[in-house]
Amino acid sequence: MPPNRVRRALRAFVPAILAGATAALVLSGPAFADPAPSPGDLEAQIQQQWDTLEPTIEQYNAVHGQLTANQAKAASLQDQLQPLQLQVDMAMSNIGTIAANVYKGGRSSTVNALLSSGSPTALADQLTLLDMVARAQHEQISSVASMVDKYAADKATLDALIVQQAKQDADLAARKKKIEDQISQLQRLRLQAYGASGGATGALKPVACPFEYTGGPGGTAAQKACSLIGKPYIWAAAGPNGYDCSGLTMVAWAAAGVKLDHLASAQRAESKRISRADLRPGDLIFFGSDTHHVGIYVGGNWMVHAPNTGDHVRMAQLTGYYAANASGYGRPG
Structure with missing residues (x-):
């Protein structure tokens, strides 16, 4: 190849080699990650994930x-139901015995009663008494049977609800396993952000508690x-070894x-509504539109x-996230 053509080929080829080498160095060199998220960013992420988990826990409690x-x-x-049903069974058994005796006696029983009564008037009185006894037994059986039916219907409704x-x-x-896995991820994030103490300041009680003493x-x-x-x-x-929020x-x-239910939404319903300006020690602070x-x-x-x-x-201050997400305030008692 003539020298001029060689020089022209080298001039075209060398930049291509250098470009390739540079690209190779970039690809094979250390990968620089984005700056690590700040503790505040991780706390926000933890809170966001927990907000999706806690309603499930509250739903389970309910x-x-x-x-x-x-x-x-x-x-x-x-x-x-058991004693009521026994009363009905015993009364029905008695009626069955009476009916069997009447069936066995047939029409002759009326004649025998007439002959032994001494007079038609006495017979009428006896038949009237028998009729009153029969009606009283019928009313008693009907009353108890109605109670049995009511309790049985109530129980059937409850049984259907219990199945549901x-x-x-x-x-x-069944979702507990999934929740526990997600919670484990949250814990790892928390440890990354704050270390083993689990708190932004490392203090569970940074000031006197209660901050304001009241009777x-x-x-x-x-x-x-x-x-x-x-x-x-x-x-x-x-308790006594641990607590969730409503516990x-x-x-x-x-x-x-003061008795409260173990459910945040129920505690909200059981408390008198107040404003944030009226807060005093002991009042409850609720979070989320679904409480x-x-x-x-x-x-x-x-x-x-x-x-x-x-x-x-x-302890936590009612600032930032907590101030923005408080959805109501209540006073039990």
């Missing part, structure tokens, strides 16, 4: 509680909640002599709550 209550009602109805609720309960329980039932409930700080969050638990508030108010989370106010813009699995009962 269905399981209704199922247990209805099973107890059905058992009670069954206990009431048992299916819902089983379906929700009365609310003050007692707030003090009880504060005394439980550090207990682990346990799904659907109400914590239920136990706190129980210390003040899937609840905390208890302890004064100074602080609350105590059981956040989620992997965390502990802790």
